[in-house]
Amino acid sequence: xxxxxxxxxxxxxxxxxxxxxxxxxxxxxxxxxxxxxxxxxxxxxxxxxxxxxxxxxxxxxxxxxxxxxxxxxxxxxxxxxxxxxxxxxxxxxxxxxxxxxxxxxxxxxxxxxx
Amino acid sequence: xxxxxxxxxxxxxxxxxxxxxxxxxxxxxxxxxxxxxxxxxxxxxxxxxxxxxxxxxxxxxxxxxxxxxxxxxxxxxxxxxxxxxxxxxxxxxxxxxxxxxxxxxxxxxxx
Numbered sequence: 001x002x003x004x005x006x007x008x009x010x011x012x013x014x015x016x017x018x019x020x021x022x023x024x025x026x027x028x029x030x031x032x033x034x035x036x037x038x039x040x041x042x043x044x045x046x047x048x049x050x051x052x053x054x055x056x057x058x059x060x061x062x063x064x065x066x067x068x069x070x071x072x073x074x075x076x077x078x079x080x081x082x083x084x085x086x087x088x089x090x091x092x093x094x095x096x097x098x099x100x101x102x103x104x105x106x107x108x109x110x111x112x113x114x
Numbered sequence: 115x116x117x118x119x120x121x122x123x124x125x126x127x128x129x130x131x132x133x134x135x136x137x138x139x140x141x142x143x144x145x146x147x148x149x150x151x152x153x154x155x156x157x158x159x160x161x162x163x164x165x166x167x168x169x170x171x172x173x174x175x176x177x178x179x180x181x182x183x184x185x186x187x188x189x190x191x192x193x194x195x196x197x198x199x200x201x202x203x204x205x206x207x208x209x210x211x212x213x214x215x216x217x218x219x220x221x222x223x224x225x
Contacts, residue, residue: 004157033213043158043201043215050211058212090157099165100146100205101213105157 002027004106006091012112013081021076021109023091031094031101032074033058034066036087037108043090049074081113116140116204118216125222132189134219136202139183147178147185148203152218158201162187189221197223 004025013019025032033048035058045058049068063085065077074093078085088110094103119137126132138147146165150158162169164176164185175188189196199218205211 035215042217045213045215048212056212059214088155092157098146098163098169100148100163102148102160102163103150103158104160108155108157 002104004091004093004104006089006106006109008109009107010110012114014114015082016080019078019081019111021078021089021091021111023074023076023106024072025074025093025104026072027093027095027104028071029093029095029104030071031103032068033092033094033103034064034074034076035090035092036060036085037090038087046076046089081111083113085111086113087111116142116145116206117214118202118204120200120202120216120219122217123220123222125224126192127224128193129191132192132196132221132223134187134189134200134202134221135184136187136216137184138202138204141182141204142206145182145204145206147176147182148205149174149176149187150201150203150215152199152201161200192221192223194223194225197221 007022034046035043044060047066049055091106092103094101116138148163149161152158162176169176177186201218
């Protein structure tokens with residue numbers, strides 16, 4: 001089954017403790033991206049990657065790192081999480097379909113930083 | 115990137131056609147328009163995408179006028195399961211790149 005998987009789905013951590021949220025896709029997509037979703041602020045892009053070893057900042061990259069060493073994986077790293085990074089995180093992969101990008105989203109990771 | 119503006123919420127009844135309009139006055143020549151649907155606590159799901167005129171698939175139609183400053187997502191004969199948030203997105207590069215979601219329209223379908 002074609003899908004984007006994220007792990008963990010739920011995470012509660014403390015301020016300053018480094019964490020990684022993994023994202024993997026099995027559709028051989030070149031494009032991958034991370035978003036965070038907060039009430040009243042909608043979906044905001046954190047980082048995106050257009051291919052292996054190619055990453056770029058989205059709208060809200062501060063406090064996050066990513067890497068794209070393999071096509072299927074795009075982990076999101078929080079080196080020193082803070083409470084304002086408490087959010088619902090979505091990973092997506094995408095393919096060009098018609099005039100533009102068609103994205104497929106993972107199920108989300110709910111992160112709480114205390 | 116072109117900013118998008120959508121109504122915050124809409125109400126409808128089962129069986130009706132629903133049209134959600136998105137305004138994107140600053141759309142550039144090569145930009146394309148995409149719509150996503152999101153249910154609570156789930157990731158958005160791609161609905162439809164277009165560049166100009168009209169596009170139709172098995173779930174929706176997308177109407178884009180000649181000036182491309184707006185677009186309308188049309189959902190025929192909605193059901194309760196169409197209750198969701200609908201996002202309009204303008205993409206500036208057909209290879210992907212930076213993307214900005216608008217605030218979305220919360221559609222409520224009533225029996």
